[in-house]
Amino acid sequence: MPSATDEVIQRLYSEPPEGFVATRTAAINEARESGDRDTAKRLAALKKPTVAAWVVNLLALRRPELIEELVELSAALREAQRGLDGEQLRELTTQRRQVVAALVGAARRLALEAEPGAKLPLGEVEATLTAALAEPSIAAQVRTGRLIRAATYAGFGEVPRPRLRLVTDEAFDEPDSVEEDEDESAEVVEFPQQSVRERAAAERRRRDFEQKRRELRRELSAAQSAERRADEQLxxxxxxERDAEHLVEDLDAELAELERRRTEAQADVARRKQARRSAERETAAARRQVGDVQAALEDLESDEPD
Incomplete structure (x- = not known):
């Protein structure tokens, strides 16, 4: 049974991304108030998913049986590739397209139920599910329901092509040579109908292919490096962002304390102002009394007998 924290995390990755930060902040504050600093730290480390990742997470969390079907098909595809079963591979490839399309449709429906009218990057969703078919590690990430960004895959790899050899009659005439050197029992032959021009064209295509592959590999390496840098930057x-949010929280707490002290200070000023006014009234009364007594004394002294 999932823990309360796991349930909170599942809710975070099930809700639309625009509410992720607010929900995470509320969960962190709740954990802090309860004294659970480990949970607060764990929640603070969670990353906001992209819209495409959120859509895939919805599928994994609410329709896990569909993801299991994807994983089973992935294993069958890899087995067909290893066995070079062309017919089975074609059938599974067709099935792959159908399954991915069905999963994208199911994910779209779940996302629109959660957020009607949302703009969904279904191309990225399809690319992620296709990548999960090709790479077990990506499939494992998809199954967690905690993706933070879409995944891509360049293709399903190259199927090794056997070299075409034609065994000549001479090989059967000299069976002893097979035991001595297997390469001497067969020879690579060219198809007789292939002209020099065709061979040259084929060679150019091969060179072009190799050059393009090298370029794409360089681009892939550069893109992967850029992705790593982008991940680090993210x-x-x-x-x-988390530090800034924590700073805001601390400043809010300080501001609340300062506001409380300000209110107390204002009340103290009001009390002191009232005390001053009372003192002013008492001083005025005392001065009047002094004046009255002085006047009486002067009157008395003026009437003093000689």
């Missing part, structure tokens, strides 16, 4: 930005 992590730094999210950490800075």
């Amino acid at each position: 992590e730094r930005s999210e950490a800075a």
Whole structure:
């Protein structure tokens, strides 16, 4: 049975991304108020998912049986590739497209139920599910329901192509040579109908293919490096965001304390002002009394007998 914290995390990744930060902040504050600093720290480390990742998370959390079907198909595809079963591979590839399309449709319905009218990047959702078919590690991430960004995959890899060889009659005439050197029992032959021009064109296509593959590999390496840098930047930005949020919380607490002290100070000023006014009245009364007594004394002294 999932813990209360796991349930909170599941709710975070099930809700639309725009409410993620507010919900996470509320959960962190609740954990802090209850004295559970470990849970608060765990929640603070959670990252906001993209819209595409949220859609995939919805599918994994609410329709896990569909993800299991995807995983089973992925295993079947890899087995067909290893066995070079072309017919089975074609059938599974067709099934793959159908399954991915069905999953994208199911994810779309779940997302629109959660947030009607939302703009959904279904292309990224499809790319993530396709990547999960190709890579077990990506499938494992999808199953958690805690993706933070969409995944991509370049393709399902290359199926090794066997070299075409034609065994000549000479190989059967000299069976002893097979035992001595297997390469001498067969020879690579060119198809006779292939002209020099066709071979040259094929060679150019091969070179073009190799050049394009090298370029794409360089681009892939550069893109992966850029992705790593972007991930690092994102992590730094999210950490800075969390620090800023915590600073705001601390400042809010300080502001509340200052407001309380200000209210108390205003009340003290009012009391002191009242005391001053009372003192002013008493001083005025005392001065009047002094004046009256002085006047009486002067009158008395003026009437003193000689």
